[in-house]
Amino acid sequence: MSNASVLGATHKIPAKTAHADSKRAAASGFVGTLIEYYDFSLYGYMAVVIAPLFFPSGDPTVSLLAALAVFGTAYFVRPLGGIVFGHIGDKYGRKTALLGTLICMGVGSTLMGLLPTFDQAGYFATALLVLVRLLQGFSAGGEVGGSATFISESSPPHLRATFGSFTPMGSTGGFALAAAVAGAVTALTTAEQMASWGWRIPFLLALPLTLLCIWARTRVKETYEGTPEKKEHSPVRELFRFQGKALLQSTAISAATNGTAYIGLTYMSIHLVKQLGYPASSVYWVATLAIGLSALLMPLGGYIGDRIGLRRLMLAGLVGYIIVTYPAMALMERGLAMATLAYIVLMLNTVATQVSAYTILPVLFEPRYRYTGVASGWNFGVIIAGGTAPYIAVKLVQLTENRQSPAYFVIAAAIVGLIGILSIRRDQCKAIAY
Numbered sequence: 001m002s003n004a005s006v007l008g009a010t011h012k013i014p015a016k017t018a019h020a021d022s023k024r025a026a027a028s029g030f031v032g033t034l035i036e037y038y039d040f041s042l043y044g045y046m047a048v049v050i051a052p053l054f055f056p057s058g059d060p061t062v063s064l065l066a067a068l069a070v071f072g073t074a075y076f077v078r079p080l081g082g083i084v085f086g087h088i089g090d091k092y093g094r095k096t097a098l099l100g101t102l103i104c105m106g107v108g109s110t111l112m113g114l115l116p117t118f119d120q121a122g123y124f125a126t127a128l129l130v131l132v133r134l135l136q137g138f139s140a141g142g143e144v145g146g147s148a149t150f151i152s153e154s155s156p157p158h159l160r161a162t163f164g165s166f167t168p169m170g171s172t173g174g175f176a177l178a179a180a181v182a183g184a185v186t187a188l189t190t191a192e193q194m195a196s197w198g199w200r201i202p203f204l205l206a207l208p209l210t211l212l213c214i215w216a217r218t219r220v221k222e223t224y225e226g227t228p229e230k231k232e233h234s235p236v237r238e239l240f241r242f243q244g245k246a247l248l249q250s251t252a253i254s255a256a257t258n259g260t261a262y263i264g265l266t267y268m269s270i271h272l273v274k275q276l277g278y279p280a281s282s283v284y285w286v287a288t289l290a291i292g293l294s295a296l297l298m299p300l301g302g303y304i305g306d307r308i309g310l311r312r313l314m315l316a317g318l319v320g321y322i323i324v325t326y327p328a329m330a331l332m333e334r335g336l337a338m339a340t341l342a343y344i345v346l347m348l349n350t351v352a353t354q355v356s357a358y359t360i361l362p363v364l365f366e367p368r369y370r371y372t373g374v375a376s377g378w379n380f381g382v383i384i385a386g387g388t389a390p391y392i393a394v395k396l397v398q399l400t401e402n403r404q405s406p407a408y409f410v411i412a413a414a415i416v417g418l419i420g421i422l423s424i425r426r427d428q429c430k431a432i433a434y
Contacts, residue, residue, distance in 0.1 A: 021221055025154035026166040028220045029147040032102060033167055035213045036143045037174025038181075039109035039206045040136050043071055044266035044390065045182040045287075048273060048280065049199045053117040054129050061398065064274070068391045070130055071266075074137030075379075075387025082375030083236055085142025089371035090235040093222050094150045097142060097371065099214060104139035106210030108132050113203030144171060144358075145375025152362035153223035153370075161310060161359045165302030168354035169295050175265045176292035181205065183284030224367060235369035239376065246364040247377050249420050253314070254381020256417020257357040260321045260410050261350045262389035265291060267406060268343060270390060271332075275403050278336050286336065290343040294351050301355035310356045314421045317352025318414040324349070326407035333403070353417070360424075385413045 043050070047067045055066035081101075089097035112132050116125045147167045155163040181202045189198040239247060268290075272283045305313040328346045332339035365373035393406035 022151075022155045022159070022163050024220045025151050025223070026163040028217050029151045030166040030170040030173075031216045032098060032213050033143060033147050033170030034174045034177065035206075035209045036101065036105050036140060037171045038177045038209065039105050039174075039203075040074070040140045041175045041178045041266065042109070042182065042202050043074075043112070043133065043136075045178050045269060045284065046199050046202065047071060047270065047390075049194055050129075053119075053195065053199070054126050056118055061274075061394075064270070065391065065394060068270075068394060070133055072387040072391050073130060074133040074140070075383050077134045077137040078141030078379040078382055078387075079376060081138035081141025082145055082379040083372065084138075085146060086369075086372030086375040087235055089142075089146050089149070089224070090369050094146055094153070094224050094371060095217065095220065095222050098146045098150065099217055101139045101143040101146065102210055102213055102217065105136060105143070106206055108135035108139060109203050109206030109210075112136075113200040113206070141379050142375055145361075145373075145378050146371055148358045148378075149362050149371045149374050150220075150223055152359065153367075154221075159306060160363075161305035161313075161355060162299065162302040164359035164362075165298040165305075165355045167358045168351075169298035172261075172265070172291060172298065172350065172354065173295035176288050176295055178202065179269065179284050179287040179291060183281060183288060186281045186284060224371075235372040236376075239365070239369045239373050243365055243369075243373060247373060247380075249423055250361045250364055250374065250377025251380040251384070252416050252420025252423075253357050253360065254378045255385040256318060256381070256413050256415075256420065257350075257353045258382045259385025259389055259413025259416075260318075260325075260353060262386045263325075263393060263406055263410050264294075264343070264347045264350060267390040267393040268346075270394065271329075271397075271403075271406070272336075272339060272343075274394075275397060276333060276339070278339065282336060286340045286343060289340065290347045293344060294347040297348070297351045298355055301351040302359070305355050305359065310360050311421060311424070313352050314356035314360070315418070317349045317356065318417045318421070320349040320352065321346075321414040322411050325410045326404055329404045329407050356421075360421075364424075385409075385416075 047064065051063040051067035052060070055063045057063040057066070085097040085101055088100065112129075115128050115132065118125050121128075144167065147170070148164065151163050151167055152160060185198050185201050186194060269283050269287045272278045272286065273280050278286075301313065324345060328342040331342040361374045361377060362370055364377075389409065392409055396405040396409065397403055
């Protein structure tokens with residue numbers, strides 16, 4: 001039996017309610033992932049403000065690199081979160097695991113807004129910052145893989161990419177929402193107020209948003225019920241034993257998707273402020289526009305993917321990154337208006353890559369360890385090229401003195417993705433239309 005045929009074998013949905021169930025699952029996945037990634041990405045947007053508060057130094061670049069290094073540490077714990085929540089999701093049900101990720105992220109983000117600064121608690125404050133980021137990373141490690149799995153199992157085959165696009169719409173929309181909130185708070189406060197207390201407000205908003213999301217997720221149907229027989233197996237062991245190739249392929253696809261996307265999602269606002277000297281408050285709104293537009297276009301990407309094939313869509317996005325990234329970054333130096341246009345063009349590629357990746361990964365794995373497989377492959381890729389992207393980008397500019405040098409990182413990540421997607425054979429997964 002092919003992976004495509006077993007994808008829906010875990011549950012039976014009556015024809016009259018299948019479409020409604022798919023919509024509810026997609027909406028729940030969107031809202032949950034939106035809030036998760038709002039919480040998770042805020043640190044990246046606030047890094048310029050947070051850096052001197054927790055890593056004081058005479059050199060602003062050193063402080064920023066330290067803050068971005070902590071941003072990256074959250075990604076290294078993501079595989080552990082993926083394994084833990086994947087284990088729960090594959091043995092006891094997807095909903096239980098997804099509710100757990102939300103609670104962890106909500107607690108972590110609320111604590112972030114309550115942390116003492118270096119002036120108040122010294123290195124203890126720095127240690128607490130690292131611990132909270134690790135909690136956020138642990139939570140994020142189980143969210144995206146679970147959301148993609150849940151929506152995929154709730155969707156009819158001919159609309160799998162359309163509904164699957166709600167996960168990247170939520171994750172990308174979370175970055176846009178974070179940029180918008182950061183921009184609003186920056187515009188409404190002075191620099192002194194922002195450094196004193198303004199930076200805390202976006203993090204503290206996590207609590208009511210998390211409660212809203214928990215309510216939404218309790219209203220959807222489970223797609224994979226735990227049974228005594230299922231509870232006896234080890235999803236992690238079986239994953240590495242039976243589907244090592246699929247795990248490698250998903251890791252490569254994830255590395256490409258995240259390595260290319262995170263340059264736009266997290267680094268580009270830093271680039272426009274620190275490297276090109278544009279006003280921070282304006283850059284936040286530019287990021288909101290570019291990232292928000294790409295999020296809104298995700299369903300269109302899903303619609304196209306269901307018609308031309310996910311493999312073709314993924315290839316188009318990766319080749320697009322290879323062709324446009326360097327010239328787009330060069331154009332950003334010709335004024336903020338041109339930078340905005342170049343930023344938008346760059347982010348259009350992520351519509352193709354994210355919709356494809358989030359829809360392809362679940363159909364590569366068998367149901368009994370699908371949550372674990374998707375979460376593990378995705379998180380391994382995030383470690384390789386996602387969380388490290390802003391740090392490597394800043395370091396490349398520092399070492400080469402070439403402000404377009406982060407484009408080389410994007411091109412390398414895209415090539416890895418090309419290798420991964422081209423290695424998927426027709427007979428390996430018929431659900432991936434060519």
